[in-house]
Amino acid sequence: MAANSPLPSSLINSSSSSSCLKCNQIRFGESQKLSVRCDTFHSVQIKRSMASSASKSKRVWLFYCPEMQSLAQRVAAQSDSIDLRCIIWKKFEDGFPNIFIPGAQAIRGQHVAFLASFSSPGVIFEQQSVLFALPKLFVSSFTLVLPFFPTGTSERMEEEGDVATAYTLARNLSSIPISRGGPTSLVTFDIHALQERFYFGDTILPCFESGIPLLKNRLQHLPDSHNISIAFPDDGAWKRFHKQLQHFPTIVCAKVREGSQRIVRIKEGEPEGRHVVIVDDLVQSGGTLIECQRVLAAHGAAKISAYVTHGIFPNSSWRRFKHDDGGI
Amino acid sequence: MEEKTQFQKKQVLLFYCIEYEDLARQVASQSDVITLQSINWRNFDDGFPNLYINNAQNIRGQHVAFLASFSSPAVIFEQLSVIYALPRLFVASFTLVLPFFPTGSFERMEEEGDVATAFTMARILSNIPISRGGPTSLVIYDIHALQERFYFGDHVLPLFETGIPLLKQRLHQLPDADKIVVAFPDDGAWKRFHKQLYHFPMVVCTKVREGDKRIVRLKEGNAAGCHVVIVDDLVQSGGTLIECQKVLKAHGAAKVSAYVTHGVFPKRSWERFIHKADGLENVFEYFWITDSCPLTVKAIANKAPFEVLSLAGSISDALQI
Numbered sequence: 001m002a003a004n005s006p007l008p009s010s011l012i013n014s015s016s017s018s019s020c021l022k023c024n025q026i027r028f029g030e031s032q033k034l035s036v037r038c039d040t041f042h043s044v045q046i047k048r049s050m051a052s053s054a055s056k057s058k059r060v061w062l063f064y065c066p067e068m069q070s071l072a073q074r075v076a077a078q079s080d081s082i083d084l085r086c087i088i089w090k091k092f093e094d095g096f097p098n099i100f101i102p103g104a105q106a107i108r109g110q111h112v113a114f115l116a117s118f119s120s121p122g123v124i125f126e127q128q129s130v131l132f133a134l135p136k137l138f139v140s141s142f143t144l145v146l147p148f149f150p151t152g153t154s155e156r157m158e159e160e161g162d163v164a165t166a167y168t169l170a171r172n173l174s175s176i177p178i179s180r181g182g183p184t185s186l187v188t189f190d191i192h193a194l195q196e197r198f199y200f201g202d203t204i205l206p207c208f209e210s211g212i213p214l215l216k217n218r219l220q221h222l223p224d225s226h227n228i229s230i231a232f233p234d235d236g237a238w239k240r241f242h243k244q245l246q247h248f249p250t251i252v253c254a255k256v257r258e259g260s261q262r263i264v265r266i267k268e269g270e271p272e273g274r275h276v277v278i279v280d281d282l283v284q285s286g287g288t289l290i291e292c293q294r295v296l297a298a299h300g301a302a303k304i305s306a307y308v309t310h311g312i313f314p315n316s317s318w319r320r321f322k323h324d325d326g327g328i
Numbered sequence: 329m330e331e332k333t334q335f336q337k338k339q340v341l342l343f344y345c346i347e348y349e350d351l352a353r354q355v356a357s358q359s360d361v362i363t364l365q366s367i368n369w370r371n372f373d374d375g376f377p378n379l380y381i382n383n384a385q386n387i388r389g390q391h392v393a394f395l396a397s398f399s400s401p402a403v404i405f406e407q408l409s410v411i412y413a414l415p416r417l418f419v420a421s422f423t424l425v426l427p428f429f430p431t432g433s434f435e436r437m438e439e440e441g442d443v444a445t446a447f448t449m450a451r452i453l454s455n456i457p458i459s460r461g462g463p464t465s466l467v468i469y470d471i472h473a474l475q476e477r478f479y480f481g482d483h484v485l486p487l488f489e490t491g492i493p494l495l496k497q498r499l500h501q502l503p504d505a506d507k508i509v510v511a512f513p514d515d516g517a518w519k520r521f522h523k524q525l526y527h528f529p530m531v532v533c534t535k536v537r538e539g540d541k542r543i544v545r546l547k548e549g550n551a552a553g554c555h556v557v558i559v560d561d562l563v564q565s566g567g568t569l570i571e572c573q574k575v576l577k578a579h580g581a582a583k584v585s586a587y588v589t590h591g592v593f594p595k596r597s598w599e600r601f602i603h604k605a606d607g608l609e610n611v612f613e614y615f616w617i618t619d620s621c622p623l624t625v626k627a628i629a630n631k632a633p634f635e636v637l638s639l640a641g642s643i644s645d646a647l648q649i
Contacts, residue, residue, distance in 0.1 A: 092434040093564055093594040095400045097445055104441035120375045122402035129448040137440070154372040160417065161384035165377055168409040175455045284373060314373040 057081040064115040065127050072115050097126040108138040116146045131176050141181025146188050148310045153192045170199035190281040190309040211309035212244040229274040233292045237280045253292050264291040272300035282310035285317045337361045340647045344395035345407050347622045352395050354640035377406040393423040398430050421461025427620035428590045433472045450479035458483050467646045470561040470589040491589035491618045492524045494637040509554040513572045517560045533572050544571040552580035562590035565597045583613045591617035591624040603632040
């Protein structure tokens with residue numbers, strides 16, 4: 001079971017109180033926000049040291065979609081060079097977006113970024129409208145920050161007729177107009193399939209980041225940091241992450257067929273007596289994590305935790321992980 | 329259109345979105361050479377589409393079409409995934425039939441910062457991969473702003489159709505066909521449609537400012553004693569039509585009807601037009617819409633004064649182009 005050790009206070013980021021004073025943000029209609037209860041999960045932020053002087057860092061105007069307001073505020077709080085800007089998101093009666101970008105003339109010559117979240121198909125079109133409009137406002141450069149690249153995580157191209165929605169999304173993003181800064185930079189974290197980088201045309205420069213450094217930092221602050229082993233639920237996760245986690249002992253799981261069932265087994269590594277941290281890029285129902293946890297416990301793991309970059313948890317599947325008072 | 333012999337007609341495989349199943353069936357029933365195909369529309373738990381095109385190997389070398397309805401932003405992505413996939417399955421040609429091109433009907437580009445979603449939509453469609461048949465043909469009925477034709481890139485060939493012939497055919501069937509006058513609610517509608525309706529007497533309305541109000545007035549034409557049919561490309565709340573109807577009645581119109589190609593009617597705004605039992609509020613004699621907006625068609629089925637004029641025949645012909 002997961003151990004909750006208290007966080008050193010220097011690492012806890014108090015939520016930013018900066019609000020967008022210029023903004024008159026209105027959101028009509030139903031919002032479909034992913035809501036995750038944060039009482040069980042602590043958010044950890046690493047303050048970057050300002051190594052470069054203010055004159056060297058680019059001044060960036062950061063726009064964002066409504067779902068990402070709180071993260072955008074935290075990003076802007078990290079640096080004097082990042083200015084939070086707002087967009088007016090309304091809808092017409094027919095449900096189609098009615099969007100206005102304030103300050104469209106002042107934006108000329110600025111470096112501009114947009115923090116997007118495609119948490120469901122319904123919110124893509126309105127954000128895409130902004131993505132197609134911003135680069136054409138004579139900006140110096142345009143960066144799209146899309147922390148989670150959805151689609152492609154559950155689908156498999158197995159036969160003719162399968163439709164790859166990851167291709168649709170990559171194609172849509174590839175048609176973002178180029179700006180005076182050239183192709184659009186696309187920042188995404190722990191993309192599910194590395195070959196998706198080849199789905200983008202020349203108008204996009206993908207920049208693949210990872211959340212693993214945040215995990216490593218957190219693990220080092222645990223009281224039993226010397227006793228940590230990393231477990232990968234399958235070979236895919238091992239391929240994605242083992243190089244970044246080389247200095248930890250490693251356990252690799254695998255799913256094997258037994259009759260009509262698929263069972264998780266330990267392929268390599270030794271969990272006995274260790275605090276084992278299962279690492280993967282994302283979690284959906286959580287079924288895989290729970291099966292891995294059982295196998296690791298059966299092999300003598302002292303404690304078991306999990307890390308995923310993207311906590312998708314459709315249909316509130318995070319509930320099965322909450323500690324209840326029974327303390328299982 | 330010239331009649332083609334069976335030899336000359338293209339065999340077309342017609343795929344369609346869920347909302348348009350009825351219209352797709354009607355299109356296929358209009359012609360021996362159009363065959364309906366199917367797609368498995370499912371979702372993963374995270375809400376993203378899990379799609380499968382049935383019979384994908386057997387569509388190679390065939391002319392393929394997809395009947396799409398972008399009735400709300402939420403249904404765009406799943407249809408777009410199919411639209412981007414079909415042309416790459418070695419089809420002989422690809423046609424996208426999008427009877428109603430949404431967006432752009434409310435928005436105005438008035439200052440820097442206004443975001444034109446019509447541009448977004450056109451750009452997304454212009455990015456459809458080309459197939460062996462070259463650019464994708466894109467069939468649209470009564471597009472709201474004619475200059476939107478220039479929003480499309482070279483990989484699509486827009487084909488602008490109209491529902492007006494269906495209206496004309498219906499008007500000729502009316503007992504008072506000789507007393508019909510066509511009315512346009514504004515200059516925009518007149519520009520769009522007057523050339524197709526020149527053999528009817530015409531009335532043109534306009535909105536004038538009076539103080540802080542905008543009032544509909546009759547600008548030209550004579551309505552007295554006639555059956556006046558207000559013609560426009562689409563209806564949203566219906567407010568404009570109702571104001572026009574009042575002005576026409578005040579100028580002596582005997583009866584007033586309406587035709588719009590696209591019955592958008594957000595938020596059930598069609599309710600204000602339904603004939604009630606007491607007959608007091610029944611201001612429109614007929615209200616014709618096409619089946620371009622399938623959700624509305626379902627809602628108003630068999631409810632007077634609404635009548636649906638189907639685009640099926642016209643679409644079936646357009647697929648031969």
